[in-house]
Amino acid sequence: MKCNLLVGSRHKTLLTILFFVISLSLVQAQTTTVTGNVTGEGQALPGVSILVKGTATGTVTDFDGNFEIKTDSKSVLIFTYIGYLAEEVPVNGKSTMNVIMQPDVAALDEVVVVGYGTQKRKEVTGAVGQVKNEALVLSATADLGTALQGQVAGVNVQASDGAPGSESNITIRGISSILGSSSPLYVVDGIPFNGDPKLSMNEIETIDVLKDAASAAIYGTRGAGGVILITTKKGKEGIMKMNFDTYYGIQMITSGVPLLETEDFLYVKHLSGAVLNGTTFGNTWTPIVQGPHQLTNNTNLTDIIENDFAPIQNHSVGISGGKEGLTYSVNATIFDQEGTIINSGYNRFNVRANTQYKKGKWSVNTGMGFGIEQHEFAPWQFLLDAYRYNPYSQMLDPDVETIQHPGPDNVDAQNLSNNLVKFKQRDNRNTENFNANITANYKIDKNLTYTIRGGLSYNNNTRIKINPLFKTYDEDGELIPSNNRSGVRNESGRSQRSTIENILNYKRRFGRHNIQVTAAYSAEKYENAWFFAEKKDLVNNDITVLNGALNDPVVGSGTNFSQNVSRGTLGLLGRIQYNYKGKYLVSASARRDGSSRFSKKYRYNTFPSLSVGWNVSDENFWKFLKPTVSLFKLRASHGTVGNDNFLDYSNAAVIVNNRDYIFGPEEDDRLVQGAIQEAFANENIKWETSVSDNIGFDLGFFSNKLNVSADFYNTKKEDLLLGVILPPSVGVGTGNNSNVILNVGDMVNKGMEWTVNYKQAGTFSWNAGLTFTKNVNEITKMSGSNKIQYLDNSEVVQGVPNEDLVSVLAEGYEAGSFFLIKTDGIIDTQEKLDAYNPLVGGNANLGDLRYVDALTVDTDGDGVPDAGDGIIDLNDRQYAGSGSPEFEMGFNFGANYKDFDISMQWYASFGAEVMNGSKAYSYKAGTHRDLLYQWSPQNTTSAIPTNRGRDHENFRGYTDFWLEDGTFARLRNIAIGYSLPKDMLEKNGISKVRLYVSAQNPITITKYTGFDPEVGNNSLATRGLDRGNYPISSSFRFGVQLAF
Structure with a gap:
């Protein structure tokens, strides 16, 4: 019996083993190799991602669109490719399949x-x-x-x-x-x-x-x-993903101002002197005979100021992933750039972490960022100092602490000292910034969601400026007094911005009607504090703290009103968005804001908007055009926004201490310190407002391969704040301080925008994009007699205060326009000189610029000036363009072929004017190479005026002689990359390795003769003014991108 049981037991064991073997065989039989081809729009698609649904198993198509993958015979394959709809195809035991992917027309x-x-x-x-x-x-x-x-x-x-x-x-x-x-x-x-x-x-x-x-x-x-x-x-x-992107490159300045070498410089001096004295000259150059030692040097300071092959590098790593209900992303970047001008550079470290958490009716998103910046600034007008440096002066050694001048010219020795001090100046700013935000969403029901969002950003910076101690001795070893005092200045600033918002969002579909309603409350607070302290006369250059200087301590705060600037805004908003069948679209919103920058009288204002759209291509009557014109949408909008982004306390009175008054009887008058009112209080300052109308359309052709968008707009700026100059009898301030800020200006911006994009998939895939922008700006209203105001800090070169300003606000012209005295060539004949001299009091000479007597007199009573007033003065300044472009264009192109890719970006600006201050400055210094060809009795066809000294009218900064066309086209970026084959990488757990080389700003096409025509600067007053600006450099990089 036991024997039978034992035998039965063995049989059961054998049967069990046999069952598992058969089962494994069946499973093995269900695993199959699937091969096939993927096409789209009649072309093979290389690089299509193929994934077995629910697994990590996958592959990609080769250059001809072919693929091979092992999978279960009952699995589903997912095909994805950029620009095409994802396809899910069941295997169903098939060993071959050909997949046709459809363009993503949506x-x-x-x-x-x-x-x-x-x-x-x-x-x-x-x-x-x-x-x-x-x-x-x-x-x-x-x-x-x-x-x-x-x-x-x-x-x-x-x-x-x-x-x-x-x-x-x-x-x-x-x-x-x-x-x-x-x-x-x-x-x-x-x-x-x-x-x-x-x-x-x-x-x-x-x-x-x-x-x-x-x-x-x-x-x-x-x-x-x-x-x-x-x-x-x-x-x-999904599983954790890691991306790493790094590049290293070099930068260089590829343009410049042509300067004279020593021999030519001495020739120009002799030429200018001969013309001034009314004599001719031969081959005997008096300056060389009298000072042959001057030929010892041939110095161009730009050779040591410019830092060729300055390195630039960037290293970035990103990690992301998560599971159902919780995802994360962390990115960190180190950027380091050495300047193409010495004593300048910038480096920054950024890290940011984002998380998204979902559970039940709650979802919470958080973000946190931290950054550290170190910024080294080049000395002010460093390049301009190089332009005026005489080439026969000795080359400077930035490493020396003292210098002994070899000649008797102490003025030139002082020039050496001033330039060497600049080489040793240091200006460093360190900044730390932190920001965090949290957004919590609670789904009250399927249609209604409540959101609360809070954010905080904090910025702290410190800055130290060192003007070093430097000594210059004459040839006898005696100290030459210097007008450049050493010193140290410390600055410290911090700012903080906090935001809290509560939002209700209701979204519902009623049949073919879709509606979304948003209501929100927003509150913001901004605080800023700034402080500085400085002292003069350092003990030595190794002690760079405030206590290391001896004399003249000065301290100050951010404003005349408060050490801390604080302001806030409150806002209530509502928006309704409605569409019917996705064809007829309406959006209406209103926001009521309050700002602490205004008095209680004008603190709150309401800003409404309305926009509508019509997807014409969704109409039945459009069906026959759909294969060609796949999208046609019309858009129109009208809206109002306000502006309170102007200087704090603009509506407050300003009283300034430490002003001198003369008191006492005539025989015993003396200066007494007191106070003066420099501005009136004005509680009637109110919101600047912008009312804008916009119409536009969107077109898509050939299943949206080609897309065209256009917008046409007209924006009226009303109640702009302007300074109104008061008469001296008011007794408030002097010069530009004698004004009050009022809402007295109006301005218009109108223009058009076009965007065109095309993409083509396939073996050779490519895309191209074009943007076109035209904006016309005009000030349409200014106050009373203040129809034109010259803007402070708009001199092209240093000149007479308030006379050499060139940028203006003028009714009927764009903001920041140039108003200049126009020139009409050179006075190259005695007849021209005789006709011109009465206009300038007989002070002109042959070889001088001829200024135009502007039409300012109405002789026939028709209200239009038709004659000059017979005097050349500052009243002859006329409109001469501006630094703003008439229109702009951008062009982007990218292409992929097999594992290679190329991309480029172009930018072009047309019609902007640039005042070439670098040229003007070097003309005044007598160092510009053009002066070799200046007018002289032997060169009467020259268009370059005679050099009669830096203060002569020929080289004043308020004429159009320095005005040049700033039109340019620039290749902003070009990159060529190669990606290693994916099938080779995936075996090692790597999803991407791309090697690339790139260039930034390698080509600029322009007629401008200065460093660079892109002169934006930081204000209306300086837009289009090239005053020795830090030039834009070209860079060349090699980089690697990795993905795991």
Whole structure:
């Protein structure tokens, strides 16, 4: 019996083993190798990602679109490719399959951030532009504006200069304020920032730009200059992914001002002297005979000021991943740029972490960023000092502590000393910034969601400026007195911005009707404090603290009113978005804002907007055109925004101490210190407002391969704040201080924007994009007799105070226009001299510039000036253009072939004028190479005036002799890359290795003769003024991108 049981047991064991063997065989039989080909629009698609659904098993198609993959016979394969709809294909036991992918004609359904929410692009009714990360990272820069240039129609970006760490000036659809800021509002993940948020390009996922008032009105007063919405990278569910991007490059200055060498410089001196004395000259050069030692040197200071092959590098790492309900993303970047001018540089470290948590009805998003910046600034007007440095002077050694001048000219010795001091000056700023935000969403029911969002940004910076101690001795070893005192200055500043918002969002579908209602309450507070202290006369250069200096201590704070500046805004907003069947679109919003910058009388204001859209291509009557014109949408909007972004306490009275008065009887008068009122209080200052109308259309052709968008706008700026100059009898201040700030100005911006994009998939895939922007600005109203105001700090070269200003505010012209005395060639004949001399009191000579007597007198009574007044003076200044371009264009191109890729970005600016101050400065110093060809009795056809000294009228800065065409086209970026084959990498757990070389600004096409025609500077007064600005450099890089 036991035996039988044992046998039975063995049989059961054998049967069990046999069952498992058969089962394994069946499983093995169900695993199959699937081969096939993937095409789209009749072409093979290389690089299509193929994944076995629910697993990590995958592959990609080869160059001919072929693939091979092992999988279960009952599995599902997922095919994905950029520009095409994802396809899920069941295997169903097949060993071969050919897949035809369909173009993603719903590309316009991608999500666009519109402020307090998102919309499908197809449903957007305002003027909104978008730039993705792939386009931003092409630029070797830490500046967001530089990366945006030419990418979005209607967004004007001009470099302030080429210094490391400098910020570009960004304006959206023209200047939005005159006394206030025209900069856009930056919003990062829903939180407003005070200025550029200083993010690394690798942290950013997308940038959406709200251009029209209807789109920006949701941000009320903060959106007066347009809105830049930045969405940072977020994690996605799945295994952890790591990306690493690094590059190293060199930079150089590729242009310059042509300067004279010593022999030519001495020739020019002799030539100028001969002309001034009315004599001719031969081959005997008096300066050489009298001072042969001057030929010892041939110095050009730019040789040691410019830092050729300055390194630039960037290293970035990103980690992301997560599981259901919790995702994360962390990005860190180190950017380091050495300046192409010595004693300048910039480096920055950024790290940012984002998390998204979802559970039940709750979702919580958090973001936290931290950055450290170190900024070294080149000495002020460093290049201009090089232009005026005599080439026969000795070359400077920046490492010496003292210098002994070999000749008797102590003036030249002082020049040596002043220049050497600049080589040793130090100006360093360290900045720490921190920002954090949290957004919590609670789904009350399926239609209603409550959101609370809070944000905090904090900035702390310190700056130290050292003017070193330097001694110069004459040939006898005696100390030469210096007018350049050593000293140290410390500055410290901090700012903090906090935001809290409560938002209710209701979204519901009623049959074919879709409605979304948003209501929100917003509160912001901004605080800023600044302090400085300085002392003169350092004990020695090794002690650079305040106590290391001996004399003249000075301290100061940020304003005349408070050590701490504090302001706040409150806002209530509502928005309704409605569409019927996705065809008929309406969006209406209203925001009521309050700002502490105004008195109680004008503290609050309301800003409404309305926009509509019509997707014509969704109508039945459009069906026959659909294969060709796949999208046609019309848009129109009207909106109002306010602006309070002007100087704090502009409405307050200003009383300043330490002003001198003369008191006492005539025989015993003396100076007594007192106080003076420099500005009146004005509680009637109110909001500047912008009322904007926009119409536009969007077209898509051939399944949206080709897309065209256009917008036409007209924006009226009303109640602009301007300074109204008061008569001296009022007794308030002097000069430019004798004014009161009033809402007395109006201005108009109108223009058009075009965007064209095309993409072609296939074996050779490529895409191209074109942007066109034209904006016309005009000041349409100024106060009373103040129809023209010359802007402070707008001299081209140093001259007579308040006489050499060239930038103006003038009714009927664009803000920041140039008003110059026009020139009409050279006085090259006695007849011209005799006719011209009565206009200038008989002070002209042959070889001088001939100024034009402007038409200022109405001789026939028709109200139009038709004759000059017979006197050449400052009243003869006329409109001569401006530093703003007439129109701009951007062109982007990218292509992929097998494992190779190429991309390029062009930017062009047309019609801007540039005042070539670098040329003017070197003319005045007598060092410009043009002076070899100046007018003389032997060179009567020259267009270059005779050099009669730096203070002569020939070289004054207020004439159009220095005005040049600033039109240019620039290849901003070009990159060529190679990606290692994916099938080779995946065996080692690597998903991407890309090697690339790139160049930034390698080509600039322009007629401008200065360093660079892109002269943005930082204000209306200096736009288009080249005053020895830090030049924009070219850079060349090699980089590696890795993904795991």
